[in-house]
Amino acid sequence: MSGHLGAIAKTFCTEHLCKKTTNPVRFLVIAALSCTLALNAKAETLRAAGTGNIAAMLNPFASLFQGVINPHSMIHDMLFTISTDGALEQSLALTANPTSDNTWRIDLRPGVHYSNGRPFTAEAVVKTVNYLQSAAARRYVISAETRTIKSIRAIDDLTVEVETFVPDVLLPRRFSTIPMPEPWLYEDIGPDAFSQAPIGTGSYVLEDWRSDEQRPLLVAHAESWRAPVEFDRVDIRIVKDAPSQVQALMSGQIDLGYNFGVVDIDALSEMGFNVVTRPGGQIISIALSNTDPDKPFSDQRVRQALNYAVDKNAIADIIMFGTTTPAGQPGIPGMTGYNPNVSPYPYDPKRAKALLLDAGYGDGFSFKAQVLITGVLEAPTMYQKIAQDFAAIGVGMEIKPLQGPEWIQKYFSGDWGKGDAISATWNGASYWDVIRAIEIFSCKKTGAFFCAPDLMPMIDSTHGMFDPVKREAALQDLSLAMHNLAPAVFLVQIVDVIAASNKFGALPFRHKQLAVDKLRLAR
Numbered sequence: 001m002s003g004h005l006g007a008i009a010k011t012f013c014t015e016h017l018c019k020k021t022t023n024p025v026r027f028l029v030i031a032a033l034s035c036t037l038a039l040n041a042k043a044e045t046l047r048a049a050g051t052g053n054i055a056a057m058l059n060p061f062a063s064l065f066q067g068v069i070n071p072h073s074m075i076h077d078m079l080f081t082i083s084t085d086g087a088l089e090q091s092l093a094l095t096a097n098p099t100s101d102n103t104w105r106i107d108l109r110p111g112v113h114y115s116n117g118r119p120f121t122a123e124a125v126v127k128t129v130n131y132l133q134s135a136a137a138r139r140y141v142i143s144a145e146t147r148t149i150k151s152i153r154a155i156d157d158l159t160v161e162v163e164t165f166v167p168d169v170l171l172p173r174r175f176s177t178i179p180m181p182e183p184w185l186y187e188d189i190g191p192d193a194f195s196q197a198p199i200g201t202g203s204y205v206l207e208d209w210r211s212d213e214q215r216p217l218l219v220a221h222a223e224s225w226r227a228p229v230e231f232d233r234v235d236i237r238i239v240k241d242a243p244s245q246v247q248a249l250m251s252g253q254i255d256l257g258y259n260f261g262v263v264d265i266d267a268l269s270e271m272g273f274n275v276v277t278r279p280g281g282q283i284i285s286i287a288l289s290n291t292d293p294d295k296p297f298s299d300q301r302v303r304q305a306l307n308y309a310v311d312k313n314a315i316a317d318i319i320m321f322g323t324t325t326p327a328g329q330p331g332i333p334g335m336t337g338y339n340p341n342v343s344p345y346p347y348d349p350k351r352a353k354a355l356l357l358d359a360g361y362g363d364g365f366s367f368k369a370q371v372l373i374t375g376v377l378e379a380p381t382m383y384q385k386i387a388q389d390f391a392a393i394g395v396g397m398e399i400k401p402l403q404g405p406e407w408i409q410k411y412f413s414g415d416w417g418k419g420d421a422i423s424a425t426w427n428g429a430s431y432w433d434v435i436r437a438i439e440i441f442s443c444k445k446t447g448a449f450f451c452a453p454d455l456m457p458m459i460d461s462t463h464g465m466f467d468p469v470k471r472e473a474a475l476q477d478l479s480l481a482m483h484n485l486a487p488a489v490f491l492v493q494i495v496d497v498i499a500a501s502n503k504f505g506a507l508p509f510r511h512k513q514l515a516v517d518k519l520r521l522a523r
Helices: 003-018 024-037 071-075 122-132 141-146 171-175 183-196 242-250 262-270 300-309 312-319 349-358 379-391 404-413 434-440 453-464 468-485
Strands: 044-051 080-082 088-090 093-100 103-108 149-156 159-164 204-208 217-220 231-239 256-258 274-288 365-372 395-402 421-427 488-500
Touching (some): 080 171, 122 141, 242 262, 262 274, 300 379, 300 395, 379 395, 379 488, 404 421, 421 434
Parallel strands (some): 044 256
Antiparallel strands (some): 093 103, 103 159, 204 217, 256 488, 274 488
């Protein structure tokens, strides 16, 4: 047994067992798991870095599981997951089949237990969905994923029947975004207490959020249906920026991190780290509102002009060091609905000026853009470049940087104040399907900033298309329509940059997250 593991075991099996706790459920689970670790001679600790804020991570329903390293994706499971080639994959559920246009039968995985020992059953799924549809859960982002569900019931312990208001071919993919925490405990102690000591079916159990240190610590759930093959503990440091993460990796404080700047790739590679870039499933853009008929962006020609004005190849090749490619539609290659016949808008300032002249803005105009400056390290440089390109065609862009909370409020409310544009991503990553991003840039979005009523029947019809060939064709038509409507200045695809010690073997992934349960040391 390693000295580190022995110290952990000694701490929990001698000292902590004698201490009082205000959460007996968490105490018993963690104490049992930690004592089990004392018997495991091959225990390993993964030291990883994540980004964000612990306070925002506490409730599993508060946001989509983002980032390559996310504690919730290790603690909780969904019914399904999505592969990066768009395939629906088994998780807590094995199959989902429509029995009619509005009814689905979902068969669950047998033998699954929560980390407190309670069996995972169909009733757990029913309780979770019913909660997310309650008034108490409306404040949580994940509650929106249940909006098409009319009713849900357990046929038996391992079978769920779901009825939707209208045909919804995306229902299994919606379930790939809904975590399944232990609903009886959640109900008994409430969301605040549960968030401090979450219980799930995943590979790990939270030992301590260590919120003061921004450093979650997880221990293996050895009885999980997807128990870890090698790493029994995960020590996560939450870092504020890429330079801090680089320093942590170089100093040996962490073994693995993500969301590095592209400028760091060559240096990290030269120092012997394994650097991996993966498609993020999102496209950076500047959203243009057409809701005010007296503003320039209500004219399609103006919106197209701004797309022609930006040198996206320069952004991709120079600012992003060739790690990404220009975008011109709602999705990326490999995503359902991506149209291979739609090319990004070429850099053509002359055509941009001609379109502005035709639209009555030959003398140009000015507008205010509110942009999120966190998340993508190169964003400030990118927006400065865009402002220069706009200035070359007589359009002035005043940039107002936003922090995360302020941007979220504006984006979800649709109230941009005095702003005319806002940074926004075309995010089809969670479904790996373009329709999710298309709906955000449409009349369907709450607080819609762009609305093309003629497009809505086309959008709505795709939800009832159970023939994948017909649906793919319809989505590709929508991708072309969105390209032509130009509700945003399409920029470049987002890539995830992961860097890890060479002590690991190949890095396994489960959709957007690192599959820590499958991670192994190099042999």
